[in-house]
Amino acid sequence: MRVRWPRRVFAQVLLVQLATTTGVLMLVTALFLAPLSSQLDDGSMRQALSIAQTTAADPALTRELVTTRPSPGGPVQAEADRIRRSTGALYIVVMDRRGVRWSHTDTDRIGERVSTDPSGALAGRDVMDIERGTLGLSARGKAPLRDAHGRVVGAVSVGMAYDSVRGRLMSALRGLLLYAGAALAAGALAAYAVSRRLQRRTHGLAFADISALLDEREAMLHGIREGVVALDGHGRVRLVNDEAQRLLGIGPDTAGRGLDEVLPPGRTADVLTGRVGGADLLTVSGERVLVANRMPVGDGGAVATLRDRTELELLGRELDSTHGLLDALRAQDHEHANRLHTLLGLLELGLYEEAAQFVADVSRAHRASAEQVAERVRDPLLAALLVGKSAVAAERGAVLRIAAGTRLRERVVDPRDLVTVLGNLIDNALDVARTVEVEMRAESGGRTALVRVSDDGPGVPPALREAIFAEGWTTKRSPAHRGRGLGLALVRRLAERYGGMARVTARAGGGAVFTVVLPEALLPEAPGSDARGARELVPDAVADGRGGDVREPRYPEGTGAPRTRDGTTTGRAACSGPADSAPAGREARR
Numbered sequence: 001m002r003v004r005w006p007r008r009v010f011a012q013v014l015l016v017q018l019a020t021t022t023g024v025l026m027l028v029t030a031l032f033l034a035p036l037s038s039q040l041d042d043g044s045m046r047q048a049l050s051i052a053q054t055t056a057a058d059p060a061l062t063r064e065l066v067t068t069r070p071s072p073g074g075p076v077q078a079e080a081d082r083i084r085r086s087t088g089a090l091y092i093v094v095m096d097r098r099g100v101r102w103s104h105t106d107t108d109r110i111g112e113r114v115s116t117d118p119s120g121a122l123a124g125r126d127v128m129d130i131e132r133g134t135l136g137l138s139a140r141g142k143a144p145l146r147d148a149h150g151r152v153v154g155a156v157s158v159g160m161a162y163d164s165v166r167g168r169l170m171s172a173l174r175g176l177l178l179y180a181g182a183a184l185a186a187g188a189l190a191a192y193a194v195s196r197r198l199q200r201r202t203h204g205l206a207f208a209d210i211s212a213l214l215d216e217r218e219a220m221l222h223g224i225r226e227g228v229v230a231l232d233g234h235g236r237v238r239l240v241n242d243e244a245q246r247l248l249g250i251g252p253d254t255a256g257r258g259l260d261e262v263l264p265p266g267r268t269a270d271v272l273t274g275r276v277g278g279a280d281l282l283t284v285s286g287e288r289v290l291v292a293n294r295m296p297v298g299d300g301g302a303v304a305t306l307r308d309r310t311e312l313e314l315l316g317r318e319l320d321s322t323h324g325l326l327d328a329l330r331a332q333d334h335e336h337a338n339r340l341h342t343l344l345g346l347l348e349l350g351l352y353e354e355a356a357q358f359v360a361d362v363s364r365a366h367r368a369s370a371e372q373v374a375e376r377v378r379d380p381l382l383a384a385l386l387v388g389k390s391a392v393a394a395e396r397g398a399v400l401r402i403a404a405g406t407r408l409r410e411r412v413v414d415p416r417d418l419v420t421v422l423g424n425l426i427d428n429a430l431d432v433a434r435t436v437e438v439e440m441r442a443e444s445g446g447r448t449a450l451v452r453v454s455d456d457g458p459g460v461p462p463a464l465r466e467a468i469f470a471e472g473w474t475t476k477r478s479p480a481h482r483g484r485g486l487g488l489a490l491v492r493r494l495a496e497r498y499g500g501m502a503r504v505t506a507r508a509g510g511g512a513v514f515t516v517v518l519p520e521a522l523l524p525e526a527p528g529s530d531a532r533g534a535r536e537l538v539p540d541a542v543a544d545g546r547g548g549d550v551r552e553p554r555y556p557e558g559t560g561a562p563r564t565r566d567g568t569t570t571g572r573a574a575c576s577g578p579a580d581s582a583p584a585g586r587e588a589r590r
Contacts, residue, residue, distance in 0.1 A: 011195070013191075013194070013195050013198055014191055014192060014194075014195035017187070017190075017191035017194065017195070018187075018188055018191055021183075021184060021187035021188065021191060022184060025180045025183055025184050025187075028180070029176060029177070029180050032176060041130060041139060044139035044160045044162075045128040045129065045130065045139045045140065045141055045160075046128065046141070047139075047141070047160055048089065048128070048138075048139055048140055048141030048158040048159060048160045049126055049127075049128050049141025049142070049143065049158070050141070051083070051087050051089055051092070051141065051158040052092075052126075052141045052142055052143040052156045052157065052158040053126070053141075053143040053156075054083075055080070055083055055092060055094075055143075055156045055158070056143045056144065056145045056146070056155075056156045058079070059148065060079075061076065061079055061094065061145070062145055062146065062147050062148075062153060062154075064076050064079075065094060065096060065102060065145065065153060065154050066147065066153060070096075070100060070101065070102040070110050070111045071110065071111075072107035072108075072110050074102070076094050076102040076103050077102065077103040077104075077107065077110060079103075080092040080093070080094050080102075080103035081103065081105075084105065087158075089158050089159060089160055090105070090135055090138050090159040090160055090161040091104060091105040091135055091138075091157075091158070091159045092105075092156065092157075092158050093114060093156070093157040093158075093159075094145070094154065094155075094156050095114055095118060095154055095155050095156075095157065096153070096154045097122055097152065097153060097154055098113070099113045099114050099118045099122070100112070100113055100114075101113070101114060102154075105135065106134070106135075109134060114133075114157065115133045115134050116131050116133055116140075116157075118142065118155055118157070120142065121142035121143060121144050121155035121156075121157070122144065122152060122154075122155050123144075123152075124144045124146075124152050125144070126141070126142065126143050126144075127140075127141070127142040128140065128141050128142075130162065133159065135159065136161075136162070137162040138159035138160060138161055138162050139159065139160045139162060140157060140158065140159045140160075141157075141158050142155055142156070142157045142158075143155065143156050221239070221241040222241055222242050224241075224243065225243055225308075226243060226305050226306060226307055227240075227241065227243040227244030227245075227246070227247045227248065227290075227305065227306030227307075227308075228240070228241045228243070228244055228303065228304070228305055228306075229241075229244050229248075229259075229272060229303070229304045229306070230301065230302075230303050230304075231259060231272070231273075231301045231302050231303075231304070232299070232300070232301040233299055233300030233301050234258075235258055235259055235260070235273055236256055236257060236258055236259070237254045237255055237256065237257055237258075237259060237262060238255065238301065239255065240252070240254055240255070243306070244306055247285060247288055247290060247306050247308055248262075248263065248268070248285055248306070249285065249286055250262050250263070259272055259273050260273070266283075267283045267284070267470055268283045268284070268285050268290070268292075271283050271292045271294065271304070272292065272294065272304045274294055274296075274302060277294075279293055280292075280293060281293070282309070282486060284486065284489050284490065284493060287310070287493075288308055288310045289308075289309045289310045289486060290306050290307065290308060290309060291306070291307040291309045292304060292305070292306050292307075293305050330395065339362060342358065343355055343358060343359065346358060372402075373386050373387055373402065376402060376406045376407050376408065377406065377408045377440060378408060378409050378410070378411065379408065379411070379412045379415050379418070381415045381416070381419055382408070382412070382415060382418055382419060382422065382440070385419055385422060385423060386400075386402065386422075386438065389423075389426050389430075392430065393430055393436065396430060397434070398430055398433065398434050398435065398436060399434065399435045399436065400426070400430075400436050400437075400438065401435070401436070401437045401438070402437075402438055402439075403437050403438060403439035403452075405439055405441055406438065406439050406440050406441060407440075407441050407442070408440045408441060408442060408449070408522075409442070410442050410446050410447075410449075410522035410523060411522065411523040412449070412521065412522060412523075413520070413521055413522065413523060414521070417494050417498075417518070417521065418449060418451065418518070418521065420490060420491070420494060421451055421491050421494055421495070421516050421518070422438070422440070422451055422453070424487035424488065424490065424491050425451070425453040425491065425514050425516070426438065426453060427487070428487060428488070428514075429453055429454075429455035429457065429512075429514075432455065432457035432458060433455030433456050433457035433511065434456060435455065435456045436453065436454070436455045437453070437454045437455075438451075438452075438453055439451075439452040439453075439454075440452075442522050443517075444519065446522055446523075447519065447520055447521075447522050447523070448500075448517060448518065448519045448520070448521065448522065449517075449518040449521040449522050450515070450516070450517055450518075451515070451516045451518070452513060452514065452515045452516075453513075453514045454507050454511060454512070454513040454514070455507070455511045455512055456507070456509070456510060456511040457511050457512060458510075458511075459506055459507065459510060459511050459512045460504050460506075460512050465503070465504050465505075468488055468504065469488050469489060469491075469492040469502065470489060488502075491516060494518070495516050495517065495518060498518040498519055498520060498521055499519045499520070500516065500517040500518045500519050500521075501516075501517050502514070502515070502516045502517075503515055
């Protein structure tokens with residue numbers, strides 16, 4: 001019957017450990033027993049020789065050997081028998097130079113020649129050996145017997161029963177096997193405990209299954225479009241897949257290093273290390289918006305997953321821009337309805353000249369408002385954004401004012417960055433305030449852009465003036481299509497990328513002032529250049545649905561554009577038009 005090798009890892013390890021333990025114990029036992037037998041034989045022979053030497057040293061025995069005849073009742077036999085009984089020897093034979101016995105355990109053998117060769121002892125040498133004689137196998141020791149002058153007159157041969165030597169060996173073997181069995185049992189228990197632990201850690205899988213899982217794991221980790229970062233219990237990077245390297249901007253050599261060494265301080269590092277808890281946490285890494293989740297594992301480490309939400313966030317902001325555009329169109333619809341009703345009333349009253357003047361005033365007033373923005377802000381995207389946001393502000397019953405100090409004649413290096421900054425700041429202000437003022441100007445020789453948005457809202461407490469720039473910080477309820485808490489974080493990231501800063505301070509009289517400084521964001525105005533670009537583009541950007549320019553009305557005598565308490569016109573009058581044009585709206589929401 002063929003014995004099948006087990007497939008599971010823990011069973012194979014258990015068998016290998018048991019076989020190894022048994023083999024080691026058997027080898028140790030054999031190595032111990034091999035010299036033990038020789039040691040016992042040598043000990044017995046040395047004991048026999050010691051007794052022989054002690055017996056031969058007795059001068060009376062030498063004298064009696066020389067002066068008497070060998071007989072069972074002689075003095076030599078009596079003395080040898082006494083020594084044999086006291087030492088436990090098998091026999092003590094005293095012989096003369098001819099090898100004739102003068103003593104023996106079997107008295108019938110006295111007077112006979114010894115059965116083994118006595119020449120070595122009779123030659124004056126001590127002899128040890130194991131031989132078979134008349135009493136069987138024995139360990140023997142032979143010593144020469146000398147007279148007073150040192151001449152060899154005989155020899156003494158002492159034998160120790162070999163059965164006693166074998167008995168001591170078997171006794172030692174039984175103890176050794178007992179200890180070996182106990183060691184084997186302890187080793188088997190230890191091997192079983194290790195195999196059980198291995199079974200739990202490997203979930204009872206076979207080597208082939210583990211190899212297949214590793215191959216599948218590598219294919220999955222490097223094939224999915226989600227970033228995966230595995231950390232050990234000490235916060236060191238255990239694994240990072242290709243997508244995580246791309247999203248976090250790190251290299252493949254991060255394994256074994258602490259996460260705080262790999263990533264700069266910030267929310268991303270806090271989320272991945274677990275210092276910030278929660279599900280689907282938003283964070284910004286470079287220019288990417290990420291959604292992070294962290295799951296602890298049994299050994300104290302964790303696995304973090306990262307999803308790139310940049311495109312989805314952009315789509316969400318474009319959706320918000322579309323909603324804003326619809327709101328602005330609705331506001332313009334109301335405005336056009338009011339103008340048409342006024343025009344219809346003038347026509348029904350027969351005031352044809354007044355009707356014509358009303359239409360001319362509407363066109364002239366709006367063109368003047370749009371050109372006023374274009375005169376102050378050269379870039380067409382920024383100018384169109386301000387015109388569009390004015391309509392949104394008017395729809396909400398708020399006022400969006402352009403500060404008197406606003407003048408941005410320089411060319412913008414990347415208008416989309418300023419649109420992102422300005423659009424986010426205006427949107428946040430319109431959510432909480434009734435009056436919003438925008439100031440943009442160039443500093444530091446015309447190369448640094450300063451953007452300042454102030455409002456009369458509740459303001460920002462000093463304790464929160466840094467926290468509001470963190471990713472995920474918001475006081476608003478997130479819409480279903482995207483998260484919140486990224487606008488101000490993106491503003492600060494853009495400012496820091498330019499080497500500038502973004503801060504919030506208190507406004508005199510209540511409210512908040514957001515200031516963003518962007519060094520090297522502008523190109524100085526070339527000599528002889530003009531600002532026709534914005535003036536030519538803004539009227540087109542705020543054209544109504546029919547293709548004509550939308551102009552702010554000059555109301556008939558006795559009526560006028562709505563004004564605030566300080567005498568300024570409302571958003572419609574100050575800077576009217578449809579909401580964000582498609583380019584401006586999308587960029588402002590990024």
